[in-house]
Amino acid sequence: MHINVVCPHCLKVSSVKKKETYTTEHCKECGGSLLESKPLNANLAILDYFIHTSDLPVIVDFWAPWCGPCLTMAPHFEAAAMAMPLQAQFLKINNDNAQIQNPTIIIVNIPAVLVFKDGKEIDRFTGARSSKQIIKWVEKYL
Numbered sequence: 451m452h453i454n455v456v457c458p459h460c461l462k463v464s465s466v467k468k469k470e471t472y473t474t475e476h477c478k479e480c481g482g483s484l485l486e487s488k489p490l491n492a493n494l495a496i497l498d499y500f501i502h503t504s505d506l507p508v509i510v511d512f513w514a515p516w517c518g519p520c521l522t523m524a525p526h527f528e529a530a531a532m533a534m535p536l537q538a539q540f541l542k543i544n545n546d547n548a549q550i551q552n553p554t555i556i557i558v559n560i561p562a563v564l565v566f567k568d569g570k571e572i573d574r575f576t577g578a579r580s581s582k583q584i585i586k587w588v589e590k591y592l
């Protein structure tokens with residue numbers, strides 16, 4: 451079985467064979483590694499594109515630079531993303547910009563981490579969590 455994933459380097463779609471674990475996997479378009487799964491700094495347009503393009507769950511962290519718990523969680527969110535290449539796709543969105551651009555995704559408290567699958571939000575949590583807790587939460591939706 452093949453799945454469509456979005457390349458974090460060029461944002462083109464690559465079709466990859468679904469496996470339990472990966473040792474190497476490259477984008478057919480730019481040659482960049484699809485295993486570099488550091489959270490991508492995105493905006494709502496990029497989020498929308500990922501949601502409708504990737505076959506993987508899309509995990510997005512809404513944060514802001516003035517938010518202490520957001521900064522506390524940032525390295526944990528990054529560690530979770532790095533631990534799960536080609537299992538889920540991780541994005542970060544600065545919520546200060548997002549709320550001005552588009553009010554369709556209502557974020558009350560941050561950090562807020564949302565999971566999208568099959569084109570829609572299926573769950574979220576708010577407040578800082580550890581990388582272990584984030585991984586455990588994401589695994590429910592794989």
Ligand SMILES: [Zn+2]
Pocket residue numbers: 457458459460461462477478479480481482
């Ligand atoms: Zn690429």
